[in-house]
Amino acid sequence: MNKRLDFMCVGVQKGATSTLHDILVQHPNLGLPNFKETHFFSDDKKYEKGLQYYFKNNFKKSDATFMGEIDPEYCYLPKTAIRIHKAFPNCKIIFILRNPVDRAYSQYLMTKRIGRETLGFIEAVYSENQRLNNYFSQLHYSYISRGFYTKQITRYYNLFGKENVGVFLFEDIIKNPSKIVKEISQFIGLPDYDYDYEIKSNVASEAKSTIIRDFIFKPNKLKKYVGKILPTKKIKDRIMYKLYNANLKDAKKEPLNIELKSKIYKEFYISEIDKLEALLGRDLSSWKN
Structure with a gap:
């Protein structure tokens, strides 16, 4: 059994990772987990079972020439970066980033849809710090804190080296999936393939x-x-x-009120996006309200 991973897409949640998964899973030489997200490196109970359990229980294509996983929980929780590096120090890391306000609202709608959220969006935002007191809450109610991308990316830069961490944008993969998937494939070393890009992932x-x-x-x-x-x-x-x-x-997806979107951006993300632009060396003015 192949005991290495060539790449790990670690996030972000609601950042088109399902789209990336549903495209890449078509590749005949790529082995991905049977289900998109294993949570192996974020869930203490699963992690304690060891790598043999991880491969045996999650990968059907154990003989694939190329192996990877896509799990957006991995960018948010600090312990996961350390665990991934310990297991696969040479794997490539992928981030797909999304406007943090849009990302937060999309996560809120998802959490509400599965029956785990009873608060209104703005109430949930301002209750976040009081709610994040255990693993379950961190998974489901971390609407704002997941949008502080700079420290998450820096964590992986420090462990894997900046040259081994690829950062892409949600807007780009939605607008031109074939171009971005090709860029991602070149970054991780996956051979080209004639994918079907007409798939629809995570429809409202x-x-x-x-x-x-x-x-x-x-x-x-x-x-x-x-x-x-x-x-x-x-x-x-x-x-x-x-x-x-x-x-x-x-x-039908309920749109986020423009005034509310601007309020959340100004209150939480003005300096964060400036820091992120400096870290990545790219213009993110489209995120600024």
């Missing part, structure tokens, strides 16, 4: 049934019982994944 949706949604995402006795009678967690996860997708219906 909502649950058909809130009962089924809550069964999937909230602790309950029935789910615990089902987990006991199924032979492996992998089978349980696959069933839940299929049930989740079957329970989705198209939804």
